[in-house]
Amino acid sequence: xxxxxxxxxxxxxxxxxxxxxxxxxxxxxxxxxxxxxxxxxxxxxxxxxxxxxxxxxxxxxxxxxxxxxxxxxxxxxxxxxxxxxxxxxxxxxxxxxxxxxxxxxxxxxxxxxxxxxxxxxxxxxxxxxxxxxxxxxxxxxxxxxxxxxxxxxxxxxxxxxxxxxxxxxxxxxxxxxxxxxxxxxxxxxxxxxxxxxxxxxxxxxxxxxxxxxxxxxxxxxxxxxxxxxxxxxxxxxxxxxxxxxxxxxxxxxxxxxxxxxxxxxxx
Amino acid sequence: xxxxxxxxxxxxxxxxxxxxxxxxxxxxxxxxxxxxxxxxxxxxxxxxxxxxxxxxxxxxxxxxxxxxxxxxxxxxxxxxxxxxxxxxxxxxxxxxxxxxxxxxxxxxxxxxxxxxxxxxxxxxxxxxxxxxxxxxxxxxxxxxxxxxxxxxxxxxxxxxxxxxxxxxxxxxxxxxxxxxxxxxxxxxxxxxxxxxxxxxxxxxxxxxxxxxxxxxxxxxxxxxxxxxxxxxxxxxxxxxxxxxxxxxxxxxxxxxxxxxxxxxxxxxxxxxxxxxxxxxxxxxxxxxxxxxxxxxxxxxxxxxxxxxxxxxxxxxxxxxxxxxxxxxxxxxxxxxxxxxxxxxxxxxxxxxxxxxxxxxxxxxxx
Numbered sequence: 183x184x185x186x187x188x189x190x191x192x193x194x195x196x197x198x199x200x201x202x203x204x205x206x207x208x209x210x211x212x213x214x215x216x217x218x219x220x221x222x223x224x225x226x227x228x229x230x231x232x233x234x235x236x237x238x239x240x241x242x243x244x245x246x247x248x249x250x251x252x253x254x255x256x257x258x259x260x261x262x263x264x265x266x267x268x269x270x271x272x273x274x275x276x277x278x279x280x281x282x283x284x285x286x287x288x289x290x291x292x293x294x295x296x297x298x299x300x301x302x303x304x305x306x307x308x309x310x311x312x313x314x315x316x317x318x319x320x321x322x323x324x325x326x327x328x329x330x331x332x333x334x335x336x337x338x339x340x341x342x343x344x345x346x347x348x349x350x351x352x353x354x355x356x357x358x359x360x361x362x363x364x365x366x367x368x369x370x371x372x373x374x375x376x377x378x379x380x381x382x383x384x385x386x387x388x389x390x391x392x393x394x395x396x397x398x399x400x401x402x403x404x405x406x407x408x409x410x411x412x413x414x415x416x417x418x419x420x421x422x423x424x425x426x427x428x429x430x431x432x433x434x435x436x437x438x439x440x441x442x443x444x445x446x447x448x449x
Numbered sequence: 450x451x452x453x454x455x456x457x458x459x460x461x462x463x464x465x466x467x468x469x470x471x472x473x474x475x476x477x478x479x480x481x482x483x484x485x486x487x488x489x490x491x492x493x494x495x496x497x498x499x500x501x502x503x504x505x506x507x508x509x510x511x512x513x514x515x516x517x518x519x520x521x522x523x524x525x526x527x528x529x530x531x532x533x534x535x536x537x538x539x540x541x542x543x544x545x546x547x548x549x550x551x552x553x554x555x556x557x558x559x560x561x562x563x564x565x566x567x568x569x570x571x572x573x574x575x576x577x578x579x580x581x582x583x584x585x586x587x588x589x590x591x592x593x594x595x596x597x598x599x600x601x602x603x604x605x606x607x608x609x610x611x612x613x614x615x616x617x618x619x620x621x622x623x624x625x626x627x628x629x630x631x632x633x634x635x636x637x638x639x640x641x642x643x644x645x646x647x648x649x650x651x652x653x654x655x656x657x658x659x660x661x662x663x664x665x666x667x668x669x670x671x672x673x674x675x676x677x678x679x680x681x682x683x684x685x686x687x688x689x690x691x692x693x694x695x696x697x698x699x700x701x702x703x704x705x706x707x708x709x710x711x712x713x714x715x716x717x718x719x720x721x722x723x724x725x726x727x728x729x730x731x732x733x734x735x736x737x738x739x740x741x742x743x744x745x746x747x748x749x750x751x752x753x754x755x756x757x758x759x760x761x762x763x764x765x766x767x768x769x770x771x772x773x774x775x776x777x778x779x780x781x782x783x784x785x786x787x788x789x790x791x792x793x794x795x796x797x798x799x800x801x802x803x804x805x806x807x808x809x810x811x812x813x814x815x
Binding site: 264266267312314316318319336337338339340342343346371373374376399402403 | 520524525526527528529531532535542543545546547548549551552553577
């Protein structure tokens, strides 16, 4: 380490002398090139000198991986959710530090991992399945959930939203000192549930009331949704192999019409 | 090759989007625009080649902002949208079914849309309420244009409503009138396309409401709010303009033989043709420039330049041009006013008015 530093210091001195010589000879081209080298050497020197002193606490968010944090949030929600909601929940109840952009490729990574060694991990973050058994756009689910929860029928987006709203509200009720983020989240969700028009931005919300309202609307849709989902899940069990059951059958495209469910997504 | 295709030449036709079709309705009298759009000429490329690139095109920031706002409105199973539709149209609580048409492959999307709307129009039990990203088509002078409304909502007493999500703000119940007008024109294109589809499927086209739901951010927050906008007038203009485009033959007959707007690219991707040559070809077709063109047409700078060279009264805006009916140029109008030019047949009335105006002006100045 100190050898490396000595070497660098010698090189910096040489370069400085070189720049001076070039300037005296009015050779602007050489001088510019030498200056660039000099700057690069100085930067390396800088980083070598300061590298052992690391800022403590900088790795706090890195203690858990992205997939663990997504799992945590999905587990708390208990229904297929969009990255936006997952990020908000992680922020409200857990360590946070997730960004939506990190979630865009996560499903593909999980699928690749599953295909190279099936069931090698205790859980997978996987897709929700549409009525065509293809992966639904922008929804994440957990492999541990029953298929009935992982398929989405026409009513499911609303049912899942209400389920999530109730879960968030109940989570707040259980926790001792709810964070301001979690209260904001429950207020935002509550406003979009009938009876929640009275929830005003910036005012205190009653999570118990939000949960109640969510469950009340849920009761309206639940019968039909459960029926739709059971039917879809049965079809998925019948037609799909393991990877496709987790990550969805390939979209029908001009290239692979007829190969539905056989290949999955290989790209 | 049809005459209209010859006009475009060797390049493939440029597909129309709703924005372009809506802009058509903004200047129905322009033969140049009608012909170029009818033939599917890439007007933007033509304008750039002529050295008059269009001043617009959406800024990437506006597009990002628009997409973000749309994602917000549609997030969590369209939770925000459902709240607004429940308030605005009294949508029943049970009506929450949501179909994301984009879940099927791109080439199947149009067929899937048709199947879904067929089911909805027949009133089947599980017909959905919200259709996200449906793909509609509209025939524009023999070419099929594919259009993607933001959302179509259905089942509000058996009627379809187009939902248009825009990111300009409604402040205190007021929005920028130009932005609202543009949104209404665009929504009218979707209404027309959806009506056409239902008619083809053998259903009553009037089940598509002429009241479109416009969703915008309210005041200075990001919270969406919905308003109903009546687009009957825009629909009428659009329909007239589209019929006119299918009867382009009359315009085509008047064109000189061999006229073409061909933009065949050379090896560097730029058109081979000389710009002056293309400009001559364009001048062979009359344009109807108005200052409003600056916000809707790619060729606006070229036409404005042409109008300036001719000293045309078009430059002064539509109102003035209409008042000066029969007087083509500013110079002619001034000549008639100070009496140095004798009115031609049919110009007597306007000449009398202009002379009167000139007299008043002199009185004021004296």
